[in-house]
Amino acid sequence: MEIFVCKDSKELGQKAAQHVGKVLRECIQEKGEARIVLSTGASQLDTLEALIQENVDWSKVEMFHLDEYVDLPETHIASFRKYLKERFISKVNLKGAYLVDGDLSHIPALTEKLREKVVDVGLIGIGENAHIAFNDPPADFDTQDAYLLVNLNDTCKQQQVREGWFKSVEEVPKQAISMSVSQIMKCKRIVSCVPYAVKAKAIYDTLNNHTTNTIPATILKEHEDFTLFLDQDSASMIQ
Known part of the structure; x- marks a missing residue:
C-alpha cells in the first residue's frame, strides 16, 4: 500500500490522474489495450x-x-450513467x-463482458x-457474483443528499446495483482518490482497523497493489 497526501482535491486529482495515466500507457504498450473501472460522486470530479x-x-x-x-432514470442528476457520459465518456474516444x-436483467451480459479479461x-x-x-x-465479502443488489444505509443516503444529488433522504433510492467486493479486489491495481474533511473519519477507520466488513474499505489494504x-x-x- 502506498499513501500520497496532497495539498487539496485539485492537486490530488492531478497526481492520481498522472499515476493512472502512466499505468494505462504501460498496459497499452505491453499488450495493446487496457481496462479501467471508474468511480463516481463528488470526490471523483477533479480526478476525472x-x-x-x-x-x-x-x-x-x-x-x-x-x-x-435501482429504477433511477438516466435523466436524473444523480444517475451515474449520466455522470460518466457527461464527464468522461463524451470527452474521450473509448474502445x-x-x-x-x-x-438486474442486464447483469449477466455485463458480468460476461467484465470477466473476459483482467481489469x-x-x-x-x-x-x-x-x-x-x-x-x-x-458489506458482503463472500459473494463471488460480479454485481449484486444492495440496500443503502442511512449514512450513505445522507451523503448523497449532502453532495447535492437529492433534495432529501426520502428521495434517495433504497437500493442499488453494485460491483461486489470480491470483484473489485480482482482489479490488478486499485487506486482510491479520497479528498475532503467529511472522509477523514472513514480514512482513519480504514487505516487503523483490521479487515472487517463493518468498515468495508479495510479490505483494500489486503490488495497487492493499492494506492491511496x-x-x-x-x-x-x-499520523
Whole structure:
C-alpha cells in the first residue's frame, strides 16, 4: 500500500490522474489495450477532469463502472450513467464503455463482458461510511457474483443528499446495483482518490482497523497493489 497526501482535491486529482495515466500507457504498450473501472460522486470530479487530459490512447481502453441506483432514470442528476457520459465518456474516444443500468436483467451480459479479461486499474472511491462502491457496512465479502443488489444505509443516503444529488433522504433510492467486493479486489491495481474533511473519519477507520466488513474499505489494504490518494483534509486524523 502506498499513501500520497496532497495539498487539496485539485492537486490530488492531478497526481492520481498522472499515476493512472502512466499505468494505462504501460498496459497499452505491453499488450495493446487496457481496462479501467471508474468511480463516481463528488470526490471523483477533479480526478476525472485531470484524467481526460492525460496522454492516453483511449481508443484502446475499455471502461466499466461500479454501481447505479435501482429504477433511477438516466435523466436524473444523480444517475451515474449520466455522470460518466457527461464527464468522461463524451470527452474521450473509448474502445468501449460498459455501464451499470438500474435493472438486474442486464447483469449477466455485463458480468460476461467484465470477466473476459483482467481489469488493469480500478478507481475505487471510499464513502463517508467507508463503503466501496455501494457495499455499505456490513458489506458482503463472500459473494463471488460480479454485481449484486444492495440496500443503502442511512449514512450513505445522507451523503448523497449532502453532495447535492437529492433534495432529501426520502428521495434517495433504497437500493442499488453494485460491483461486489470480491470483484473489485480482482482489479490488478486499485487506486482510491479520497479528498475532503467529511472522509477523514472513514480514512482513519480504514487505516487503523483490521479487515472487517463493518468498515468495508479495510479490505483494500489486503490488495497487492493499492494506492491511496488523500488531501490534507481527508488525512487530518491520521499520523
